[in-house]
Amino acid sequence: MKKQGILFKYIWKYKFRYLIGLLILLMVDYLNLSVPQITGDIIDGLTLMSLTAEGLIQLVGTLLGVVCLIALGRMCWRYFIFGTSRNIERLIRNELFEKLEGLSQNYFNQHKTGDLMAHFTNDLEALRVAIGPAIISSFDAVVMTVLALYKMMTLVDVRLTLLTLVPMSVIAVGGYYFGEIFEKRFAKKQAAFAKMSDHVNESISAERVIKAFVQERKQDEAFAEINKNNLKHNMGVVQLMAAVFPLLEFVIGASYVITIIYGGYLAIIGQITLGKFIAFNQYLGMLVWPMIALGDAITSFSQGRAAIGRINHVLNEIPDIVDDEEHFDVQKLNGSIEIQNLSFQYGPHLPYALKNINVKVQSGETLAVLGRTGDGKTTLVNLLLRLYDATEGSILIDGMDIRKIPLKVLRENIAYVPQDSMLFSDTIERNISFGRRSASKEEIIQAAKDACVHDNIISFPEGYKTVVGERGVTLSGGQKQRCAIARALLKESAVLILDDSLSAVDTDTEDQILANLKCRRENKTTIMIAHRVSTVRNADYLLILDEGEIKEFGTYDELMALRGVFYEMVEKQRLEEMLQSEEVDHGTDC
Ligand SMILES: Nc1ncnc2c1ncn2[C@@H]1O[C@H](COP(=O)(O)OP(=O)(O)O)[C@@H](O)[C@H]1O
Ligand SMILES: [Mg+2]
Numbered sequence: 280m281k282k283q284g285i286l287f288k289y290i291w292k293y294k295f296r297y298l299i300g301l302l303i304l305l306m307v308d309y310l311n312l313s314v315p316q317i318t319g320d321i322i323d324g325l326t327l328m329s330l331t332a333e334g335l336i337q338l339v340g341t342l343l344g345v346v347c348l349i350a351l352g353r354m355c356w357r358y359f360i361f362g363t364s365r366n367i368e369r370l371i372r373n374e375l376f377e378k379l380e381g382l383s384q385n386y387f388n389q390h391k392t393g394d395l396m397a398h399f400t401n402d403l404e405a406l407r408v409a410i411g412p413a414i415i416s417s418f419d420a421v422v423m424t425v426l427a428l429y430k431m432m433t434l435v436d437v438r439l440t441l442l443t444l445v446p447m448s449v450i451a452v453g454g455y456y457f458g459e460i461f462e463k464r465f466a467k468k469q470a471a472f473a474k475m476s477d478h479v480n481e482s483i484s485a486e487r488v489i490k491a492f493v494q495e496r497k498q499d500e501a502f503a504e505i506n507k508n509n510l511k512h513n514m515g516v517v518q519l520m521a522a523v524f525p526l527l528e529f530v531i532g533a534s535y536v537i538t539i540i541y542g543g544y545l546a547i548i549g550q551i552t553l554g555k556f557i558a559f560n561q562y563l564g565m566l567v568w569p570m571i572a573l574g575d576a577i578t579s580f581s582q583g584r585a586a587i588g589r590i591n592h593v594l595n596e597i598p599d600i601v602d603d604e605e606h607f608d609v610q611k612l613n614g615s616i617e618i619q620n621l622s623f624q625y626g627p628h629l630p631y632a633l634k635n636i637n638v639k640v641q642s643g644e645t646l647a648v649l650g651r652t653g654d655g656k657t658t659l660v661n662l663l664l665r666l667y668d669a670t671e672g673s674i675l676i677d678g679m680d681i682r683k684i685p686l687k688v689l690r691e692n693i694a695y696v697p698q699d700s701m702l703f704s705d706t707i708e709r710n711i712s713f714g715r716r717s718a719s720k721e722e723i724i725q726a727a728k729d730a731c732v733h734d735n736i737i738s739f740p741e742g743y744k745t746v747v748g749e750r751g752v753t754l755s756g757g758q759k760q761r762c763a764i765a766r767a768l769l770k771e772s773a774v775l776i777l778d779d780s781l782s783a784v785d786t787d788t789e790d791q792i793l794a795n796l797k798c799r800r801e802n803k804t805t806i807m808i809a810h811r812v813s814t815v816r817n818a819d820y821l822l823i824l825d826e827g828e829i830k831e832f833g834t835y836d837e838l839m840a841l842r843g844v845f846y847e848m849v850e851k852q853r854l855e856e857m858l859q860s861e862e863v864d865h866g867t868d869c
Contacts, residue, residue, distance in 0.1 A: 285374065285594060286587055289367040290410065300359030301418055307352035308422050310345050312430055315561035317342050319434075323554030356415070364411030368403050371590065375399065378593060383600040384666040393477020398593060401472055402586035405465075409583020416576035420569035427562045435559045436551055439542055443563060446533040450570055454577045457523055462581035464515045469585065471512040475505050520578070527574050531567050538563055600665055606683045612692040613677050614773035614804035615642040616663070620672035623655075623662060632658040633827045636672070640820065642773070643802040647815035649848070650824035656808045657698055659824075660776050663806070664693060676774075694770040696780040698808075700763035702754065707736055708743040710762055714770040726769040729795040731788050732761035757783040764792065774804045781814055789814060812845075812852045821845060 290297065321338050324330030330338075375398060431440040482489065482498055489498055538560060546556040621636040633655045640646045648656050661667050663674060665681055674681045681689055694714065702710050711726060712718045718726075723743065727733040735758050739745040747754060754762065760783050767775060775796075781789045789811075796805065797817065809815050821838055823831040823845050830844050838845040 285371060285591065286367075286406070286410065289370055293363045293367065296359050296363045297414075300356045300363070300415075303352050303356040303359065304415065304419060305422060307349050307356065308419060308426060310349050310352070311423070311565065312426050312562075313345055314342065315558040315565070316430070316434065317345070318561065319554040319558030321554075322557055323552050326553055360415055361411045364407050364414075367410060368407040371406065372399060372403055375403075375590060375593060378596070381598050382596060383598055384661070385599060386596065391473070391477045392480050393475070394473040395593070396476050396480070397469060397473035398590050401469055402589050405469075405579075405582040405586035406590065408579045409586070413576040413579035413583065416569075416572035417580075420573040420576065423569040424566060427565050431559055431562045435555045435562075436542075436545060439538065439545060439551075439559065442537050442541055443534045443566075446530045446537070447566070447570065449530050450527065450573070453523070453526065454573060457519065458577045458581045461516070461519060461578050462585050464512070464519060465582045466585040466589075468509075468512040468516050469589065471505075471509040475502075475509045478502055478505050523574060523578075524571075527571060531570060534563060534566075535560075600668060600686070602685050603683050606685050607679050609677075609679070609684060609688055612684070612688070612773045613642040614692070615677055616640045616646075616774070616804065616806075617675040617678070618659075618672070619675065621662065621669050621674060622671040623658060623667065624670050625658075625667070631670075631827050633662070636829060638820075638822055638829075638832065640804060640806070642677075642804055644819040645800075645805040645807060645817070646820045646822060647818035648806065648808045648822045648824060649810070649812075649815065649845070650830075653826075654824040655827040656824060657778055658827075660695070660778050660806070660808065663774075663776065664695060665689060692772045693774045693776060694767035694772040695776045696760070696763045696767045696778060698778040698780075700756075700759040700780070702747045702759055702762055704746065704748050706744050706746050707739075707762060710747060711743075711765045711769055713766050718769055722769060723765075726765040727762075729768055729792070729799055730761045730765035731784070731792050731795070732758060732765055735761070755783075757785075757788075760784060761788075761792070768796075768799060772803075774806065775800060776806045776808075778808045779810060780808075782810060786811075786813060793817065812849045 317338055321330070321335065321342075324334065324338070379395065428440060428444070431443075478501065482502070489495060542551070542556050542559055545551045546553060551559075616639070618636050618638040621633055622631055623633040624631050636659070638646070648659065650656050658667075662669055663681070665686060668682065676684065676689070676692075703713070708720075708723055711723050720743075724733060727736055727743075736743055736745070760780055764777070764780055767777075781792065784792065790813075793814065807815065807818060815821055816835060818835070820832065820834060822829065823838070825844070831838055831841060833841070839849065
């Protein structure tokens with residue numbers, strides 16, 4: 280796509296609206312130009328005593344009519360052009376949002392939220408000004424200038440008109456020169472703004488950590504610095520404007536001086552009438568606005584160009600995870616999973632997060648994955664969901680390489696409870712039915728019951744209609760986890776992935792959820808990442824990861840018989856539990 284491709288696409292789409300708007304504008308400009316002519320005629324008629332009372336009323340009546348038409352015309356072009364620019368802004372915003380939704384996890388790892396947010400606010404605003412008000416101003420400026428100059432030449436005096444043009448040519452040259460500087464400064468201003476919103480965004484989400492570590496002062500200082508930088512770049516733009524506008528006014532002033540001296544001289548020697556002299560000054564006044572507007576438009580165009588450049592950067596991004604052209608035509612998956620020689624790096628220069636993994640799970644089986652933090656458990660899940668693509672090797676589901684299964688189908692067939700259970704600021708009900716909007720109330724309640732969160736939900740004053748995070752209702756970590764489990768269960772998909780999803784629930788509740796899972800997910804595949812040995816007791820297979828490699832793989836009994844890492848984990852946790860219960864006993868003795 281060309282640099283401004285998307286913009287032209289939409290302007291082209293609305294070309295007729297623009298055209299009608301501009302035609303009305305042309306008409307308004309033309310009418311505008313007849314005003315000095317009429318007033319000039321009135322003045323001349325009065326000074327030369329050639330005007331009758333009737334003639335005067337007629338001229339004033341025409342003047343009134345023209346002024347009314349001008350007002351009406353202005354209303355119309357505003358509707359057509361400003362309205363359309365707002366509509367285009369809306370459409371590009373939608374396109375941008377859709378694009379973001381389609382980009383891969385990697386993109387979001389590499390780009391800051393504040394930066395992305397700035398595209399939706401500042402950049403689109405700048406763009407709208409460029410395709411609305413700035414188009415009007417520049418069109419108006421050109422048309423008004425040409426027409427006014429024409430009138431000045433034909434009605435008044437050619438030499439006088441040409442003289443006033445000398446200072447004005449300075450504006451054209453200056454506009455081009457300053458436009459480039461503006462664009463650069465504006466890009467810096469936008470970048471500073473993005474950085475600032477990023478800081479605010481991060482500070483709000485990390486507010487508890489900041490408080491707990493008593494880092495408010497440091498955060499304030501860091502923010503003050505970023506804010507200062509923002510001001511610096513804003514000032515860069517303001518300073519340039521401050522330099523440009525007085526210059527512009529100077530040039531306009533120079534034009535006036537020339538007219539008054541030379542025009543006055545022509546009036547004195549009788550080459551032009553007083554009425555013409557006054558009309559000429561009015562025309563000159565009409566040139567002033569377009570000149571200022573042109574300066575403004577040049578700034579707006581520069582800002583708009585910088586903005587569309589930034590927006591296009593996102594729009595032209597090629598998502599790295601997309602459907603393969605040759606994909607299988609499937610809808611429903613059974614859920615047998617085979618991982619073959621799988622290795623993965625998050626980046627070319629980063630260490631392997633997974634190395635040579637080979638695992639086979641039949642449809643309906645439960646695989647438990649254990650390991651220390653950072654051993655690659657979540658990475659394995661990310662690859663299964665195709666949030667990233669494998670560096671080497673492959674993952675097959677039902678014998679098909681997941682890269683050959685349409686993304687939509689793959690993800691629809693996997694229900695996923697992420698490690699950090701994210702809920703939307705919506706009702707609990709809608710959070711649970713997020714993956715299956717068609718679910719009935721009973722189904723939602725059943726899923727919540729299976730995830731052992733139903734009792735918590737009905738204890739809130741508004742029950743399932745409670746809006747998460749509003750009016751003081753904050754869900755605990757465990758409640759959020761269980762809502763996320765309910766959300767995944769409701770999806771009824773062939774594969775269920777629980778990424779350490781029982782870490783924040785007590786062991787009794789955990790046992791209950793596991794029992795419900797066994798019942799509800801019979802004959803369906805479940806991958807369960809866990810920390811506690813108790814969680815995985817009933818899994819068909821256990822996979823023990825160690826720094827991205829398979830340390831042990833087998834059934835519970837096999838691994839126990841092996842007397843390796845897993846056996847040690849079981850022993851360690853058994854001892855811990857024993858010690859805990861002894862402590863409790865000891866406590867009661869006292
Ligand atoms: N987005 C990422 N970019 C780079 N490295 C990552 C990313 N996510 C995880 N890692 C690294 O990959 C390794 C495995 O991480 P992860 O799969 O999250 O471990 P686990 O879930 O077992 O705790 C870790 O060393 C971690 O630092
Ligand atoms: Mg993890």
